[in-house]
Amino acid sequence: MPAEFWKVVVIAKEDGKLSATGYLQTQKNLLDNLEFAFGSYKTYQVPVSRIEAITGLNFGRLRGLDPLGTLESMDSRLISGKGDILL
Numbered sequence: 001m002p003a004e005f006w007k008v009v010v011i012a013k014e015d016g017k018l019s020a021t022g023y024l025q026t027q028k029n030l031l032d033n034l035e036f037a038f039g040s041y042k043t044y045q046v047p048v049s050r051i052e053a054i055t056g057l058n059f060g061r062l063r064g065l066d067p068l069g070t071l072e073s074m075d076s077r078l079i080s081g082k083g084d085i086l087l
Contacts, residue, residue: 006051019087020062022048044076
């Protein structure tokens with residue numbers, strides 16, 4: 001059973017500049033007793049560099065397009081709606 005799911009999204013903003021954002025969904029807290037649990041899962045926007053660290057993948061140039069990558073204190077942002085996404 002997967003403990004985490006991730007994705008990296010690249011978009012062209014209205015000004016034509018590219019933006020790369022990473023997202024992480026985790027269910028590690030539900031796997032402690034190895035029983036199935038159904039409930040609401042939380043999605044977090046995370047730095048692309050964090051997904052690189054977790055997976056061992058290299059997203060190269062996309063890392064530099066990530067708005068969270070420039071915020072040193074930003075480890076993750078809880079996403080409850082589209083207004084929570086930092087582009």
